[in-house]
Every structure is written in structure tokens, then in C-alpha cells.
Amino acid sequence: MDESRRREISAMAHAAGGTRLEAMEEGPQRHRSWDEELRLRGYRVTPARQLVLEAVARLNHATPEEIAACVQQTAKGVNISTIYRTLELLDSLGLVAHTHLNHGAPTYHLATEAAHVHLVCQDCGKIDQASPDAIAPLTKALDERHGFEINVSHLTVFGRCNDCRSKDSA
């Protein structure tokens, strides 16, 4: 048995015991490449999966429709339901993450990006990103009072951006 096969089996054994445990023991999953991650979990590396990941990386904060349009420039045959299924798979494997920037479809970004809170302006629609430090008091209070852990990258805060606010006062 070669070394890579041995690692794969040990990783699968860990995964069976819970991915949380695996992440704690082996460090963040981002140290593995996406294709390694897929293979380790028993999924094939397909052109559609590769194209979807590339589109998410290129577009950053894109809906499944936007990702489909991008993928279809290269591969016309990849339909929207494949895009949805692929995004759900990549999300469940921790390769992409999603948030909800409007009432429609979720919006995806790469899981390898630094954790960030999404700030959406309700007037101009601009999306900004804030560091998790910005909500540290909220994170702490919810942990202490509710035992609740915030999934930072899933979080979107709606409000009005600096530009729109300064237009008002001008």
C-alpha cells in the first residue's frame, strides 16, 4: 500500500468519525488542494466541478445563475441543475461557502478566503466585507449568553453604505 493510499484511508476513517474532528486534528482543510479534497472524500474530479470552482474564484460573491453563465462560456453543456448540485456538493465539502445577500438564490464565495462578514447596502446594492473583529463583541455575547457560535462567513448585515449616507447629508 503506498503512502498516499494510506493517507486517504486514514482521512476517510476520520471523516467517518466526523469532519469536525478531522479539522481539529489535521488543521484547516485549506491546506489541501481542492482536487485532493474531492478525491479524499471519494468524489471524482470532473470538468464541471473544476469549472464551477474557477467561476466562484473569479466572480467572488456570485449567484448560481452568474456562475452558470461563466461556466457555460467554456462548457455549454453544463446546465443550471448541475451547477446547483455542484455548488451544494462543494459547500458540503467546505470548498465553497455561501451567504444570503438578497431574497433570491444564495451567493457563493471560496471557502479559502479569509472569514468575513458581508455588508450589503440596501440603497445601492454594494457588497462590502468586514473582518470578524468588527463583530467580536456580538460573537462573545452570543457565545456567553446563548452558547451560540456564529458562522461568520454565512453572516450578512443589511444597512446603508458610507457613500449613500454621505449623499444624504450633502
Ligand SMILES: [Zn+2]
Ligand atoms: Zn445559508
Ligand SMILES: [Zn+2]
Ligand atoms: Zn463572502
Ligand SMILES: [Zn+2]
Ligand atoms: Zn450604498
